[in-house]
Amino acid sequence: MTGSIFRPGADPFTERTPRVVAARKLTRRAEREKTGRFLAEGVNAVTSALSHGTVHELFVTERAAAAHPELVAAAPRVSPITDRAAAGLSETVTPQGIIAVCSLVDRPLETVLDSARLVVVLVDVAEPGNAGTVIRVADAAGADAVVLAGDTVDPHNGKSVRAAAGSTFQVPLARARDIPSVLTALRSAGLRTLAAHGYAATSLETVHFGDPVAWIFGNEAHGLSEHVLAAVDEAVRIPLYGKAESLNLATAAAVCVYTAAMAAHR
Amino acid sequence: MTGSIFRPGADPFTERTPRVVAARKLTRRAEREKTGRFLAEGVNAVTSALSHGTVHELFVTERAAAAHPELVAAAPRVSPITDRAAAGLSETVTPQGIIAVCSLVDRPLETVLDSARLVVVLVDVAEPGNAGTVIRVADAAGADAVVLAGDTVDPHNGKSVRAAAGSTFQVPLARARDIPSVLTALRSAGLRTLAAHGYAATSLETVHFGDPVAWIFGNEAHGLSEHVLAAVDEAVRIPLYGKAESLNLATAAAVCVYTAAMAAHR
Numbered sequence: 001m002t003g004s005i006f007r008p009g010a011d012p013f014t015e016r017t018p019r020v021v022a023a024r025k026l027t028r029r030a031e032r033e034k035t036g037r038f039l040a041e042g043v044n045a046v047t048s049a050l051s052h053g054t055v056h057e058l059f060v061t062e063r064a065a066a067a068h069p070e071l072v073a074a075a076p077r078v079s080p081i082t083d084r085a086a087a088g089l090s091e092t093v094t095p096q097g098i099i100a101v102c103s104l105v106d107r108p109l110e111t112v113l114d115s116a117r118l119v120v121v122l123v124d125v126a127e128p129g130n131a132g133t134v135i136r137v138a139d140a141a142g143a144d145a146v147v148l149a150g151d152t153v154d155p156h157n158g159k160s161v162r163a164a165a166g167s168t169f170q171v172p173l174a175r176a177r178d179i180p181s182v183l184t185a186l187r188s189a190g191l192r193t194l195a196a197h198g199y200a201a202t203s204l205e206t207v208h209f210g211d212p213v214a215w216i217f218g219n220e221a222h223g224l225s226e227h228v229l230a231a232v233d234e235a236v237r238i239p240l241y242g243k244a245e246s247l248n249l250a251t252a253a254a255v256c257v258y259t260a261a262m263a264a265h266r
Numbered sequence: 267m268t269g270s271i272f273r274p275g276a277d278p279f280t281e282r283t284p285r286v287v288a289a290r291k292l293t294r295r296a297e298r299e300k301t302g303r304f305l306a307e308g309v310n311a312v313t314s315a316l317s318h319g320t321v322h323e324l325f326v327t328e329r330a331a332a333a334h335p336e337l338v339a340a341a342p343r344v345s346p347i348t349d350r351a352a353a354g355l356s357e358t359v360t361p362q363g364i365i366a367v368c369s370l371v372d373r374p375l376e377t378v379l380d381s382a383r384l385v386v387v388l389v390d391v392a393e394p395g396n397a398g399t400v401i402r403v404a405d406a407a408g409a410d411a412v413v414l415a416g417d418t419v420d421p422h423n424g425k426s427v428r429a430a431a432g433s434t435f436q437v438p439l440a441r442a443r444d445i446p447s448v449l450t451a452l453r454s455a456g457l458r459t460l461a462a463h464g465y466a467a468t469s470l471e472t473v474h475f476g477d478p479v480a481w482i483f484g485n486e487a488h489g490l491s492e493h494v495l496a497a498v499d500e501a502v503r504i505p506l507y508g509k510a511e512s513l514n515l516a517t518a519a520a521v522c523v524y525t526a527a528m529a530a531h532r
Contacts, residue, residue, distance in 0.1 A: 115368065116499065171509070243432075244436065250516065251403050253517075254513065254517035258504070259525075261507055262471050
């Protein structure tokens with residue numbers, strides 16, 4: 001199959017080809033919402049997207065097609081593109097030349113919480129790379145769902161998809177703007193709600209894990225609001241044994257979520 | 267004291283003032299090695315640098331001086347700069363207008379390992395932000411030292427200093443090019459050497475912590491060499507309970523180092 005789409009006489013799409021122009025618009029959130037589609041770039045993300053059957057079209061450069069014939073063979077529709085078109089669709093400095101147009105992956109909140117035992121909730125997280133990294137951590141830890149609540153960035157953002165390294169398609173995702181109703185839904189699903197908070201009285205070392213839990217993480221700069229902290233079952237701090245005053249969001253989430261996951265598997 | 271350095275008639279330094287031109291060269295590794303100095307930018311890093319007495323000179327814009335009079339008061343030498351000069355010294359998109367020229371902080375390997383109980387070693391880590399984030403994690407977890415081994419990036423790099431959020435000055439750092447002699451030094455210091463490795467037979471869940479340990483992490487793309495894996499006491503994998511194939515370096519280090527630290531404090 002390799003390279004067959006790059007046959008002589010069939011020019012690859014350029015950055016001005018209407019299909020490429022339309023796909024490029026998917027780098028904007030409004031266009032993603034309107035069309036229900038987004039872009040997944042790179043081998044990791046495309047492999048995962050294809051195995052989950054969410055791909056509509058695969059844009060691929062000649063070099064990338066030659067390097068990954070199995071991905072080209074698995075795609076429902078393959079469109080050859082120039083290197084320049086690939087750079088236009090890419091949100092990275094070093095485009096990999098392989099980009100899939102996929103259906104949005106998020107689901108209604110209630111469906112992802114059903115019989116969940118470990119859930120990760122992001123409230124007002126601003127940085128797409130952080131959201132993607134936490135989605136990857138949640139997937140690795142075997143979380144049943146990630147909920148992107150309040151003003152949290154869109155997990156279909158290119159930087160988030162890249163940081164998630166395929167996990168965007170592997171862990172159920174839900175988006176919900178209203179934070180109080182997320183907390184209600186978590187509790188209705190039988191999940192104990194734990195808020196990560198630097199000044200909490202309870203230290204992670206002393207938390208007993210066994211019951212189903214939802215870990216809640218706040219904005220990178222401002223953390224969680226007093227409202228959320230008052231509404232959760234428990235606020236928990238990561239013990240700081242040295243002189244650092246805090247951890248960043250992604251490493252804090254890794255410590256909290258893995259501590260719960262390893263305890264549950266013990 | 268506030269703003270007194272910005273008195274009428276005394277113009278702030280511009281990007282062409284020789285002292286600023288000389289400081290700007292410290293964004294290059296070769297210049298840092300030659301002069302034994304580096305730049306620490308932002309309130310977190312400058313606060314930490316000042317409290318450790320490593321600051322030679324503080325460059326500050328009028329706005330930053332007004333916002334942080336306590337830092338201006340604590341600096342041995344303060345030089346007012348224009349916003350444009352601040353942008354030139356900064357390696358970030360949004361300069362904070364406060365940059366300290368500091369002495370390099372790394373120490374000889376043997377001195378940082380003396381009676382250490384938790385050490386973090388980075389081998390051939392390429393991305394400065396990752397090195398800085400792991401330095402912050404190590405500090406938070408109460409590690410006694412971070413060793414930057416082999417071809418690992420310079421921890422005095424601006425991106426590393428920023429990601430470390432002050433921890434560059436708070437946790438003892440050593441640099442050592444020769445990896446076998448680092449492993450020998452760790453063992454001589456009585457540390458059990460654990461290598462983080464995705465395909466290790468031993469899972470983190472089953473590791474007993476109690477003795478002093480050194481955690482060893484490899485390059486972002488290639489991990490640790492067979493040589494290092496063969497030389498350590500044990501290779502350890504983080505259990506992957508979901509579908510993700512791995513974690514990124516910083517989150518993997520957070521899980522490993524905190525699991526050891528929390529066990530040691532139990």
